[in-house]
Amino acid sequence: MSSQTLSMMMANVRISSATGTSKSTTTTTTPRAASLSAKHANGNSKVFYANSLSLNKSRDSVATFSISASGSGTKKGLYQFVERVNSPQMKDDLIPFRVGMTVKVGVTVTEGNKSRVQPYEGLIIGIHRAGVASTITVRKSLQGFGVERIFPIHSPLCSFQEVRGAGKPIARRSKLYYLRERVGKNAKLKSRFVAKKEGLSRWQVKQNALIAEKEAAAAEAARVQAEIEAKAKAEEERLQAEAEAKAAAEAKAKEEEAAAAAAEAAAAEAAAPAEEAAPEAEAAPAEEAAPETEEGSA
Incomplete structure (x- = not known):
């Protein structure tokens, strides 16, 4: 049975079911015809499902690339990304x-x-x-x-x-x-x-404007670079001055500590002879008093 005959039989079945007529030639189908129609429908559904999957997969891949490229899921975003990549090379x-x-x-x-x-x-x-x-x-x-x-x-x-x-x-x-x-x-x-023609051509005017624009951009870049270098130099000088001030303060503190230690050592040295002389002074009156007591007893 050909596919054309099968489609005609299916059309007759649809027509008969819609009009309510009951003809044995159109309403009844053989098991072979039913199996063929089911197989045909199943095959078409599989093909359509596979095509839809492949189409969705390709769309998802393009959308993913364009999203990762320019943040937009459209073809315009992809084209803008390509132009942005190619423009520095032109x-x-x-x-x-x-x-x-x-x-x-x-x-x-x-x-x-x-x-x-x-x-x-x-x-x-x-x-x-x-x-x-x-x-x-x-x-x-x-x-x-x-x-x-x-x-x-x-x-x-x-x-x-x-x-x-x-x-x-x-x-x-x-x-x-x-x-x-x-x-x-x-x-x-x-x-x-x-x-x-007298004067400059359009291309020469364009080139002059382009050269002037490049010079202006270079001057601006040089100015920005000079400002950055000046800021870096000022920051370096500030850090150096702070380091010098800190070193001077530490040196002064060390000098003060050394002077205080020297003063303490001098005071300790001055106090040591006085402490040694005090017991001798106390021992001398005791010795003088001892002979007097001996004379009185005699």
Whole structure:
């Protein structure tokens, strides 16, 4: 019996039970059909239960990560956490990249204990913007062969510098991959003459503002550091003065104790001869009185 026949039989049974009709062909089901329907329902319930468990588990894992990351159980909190982690790693002094511009890339290469800067100059044919993982694709022609390299723009090992020509290249596409199929002069972009503007460009104004902001932040940090050092120095001087005062007080107390001990010793030394002379003085009158008594008796 197919699943379609089984579903039709179940539908007829529902209809008959709802309308109150009693037809033997629709109200009665065979034991095999009943077992199949129960098995089918049990299997669906198991599948739905497993799917719900996996869905809840994935949601709980995402919520747990976002809660532990930013204190919120939403996707917005997770995105804010990712941005907060990536923002210190992003450069803020990059040149304004445009498709079609010529750039000179300096790649820092470390060889043993030495490091050198490897230059690479070419045309930007694509920009992939993905936050801290943004990259540019630079293409150049070397000995008749096209060479392409992908550079992460926020990498500390890469520095970028724009190479300005006589005119501004014309690029009307976001990706210049069609240059891969061209060779020679056809692989070069057309350029148009642009009059030189007076004053600073928007990027230069932004860089000046950024430099001023960094200098202000550095000055503020230096001021705070100076205040901390001054407080630490004052605290150290105070502790040193207290230690010196305590040492002076202890030395003075020791001197006073020594003077008192010396005075007591001098007093004891002065009292010792007087005590020795007192018994002698008492013995002398007794001796004088003894001969007088002897003379009287004679």
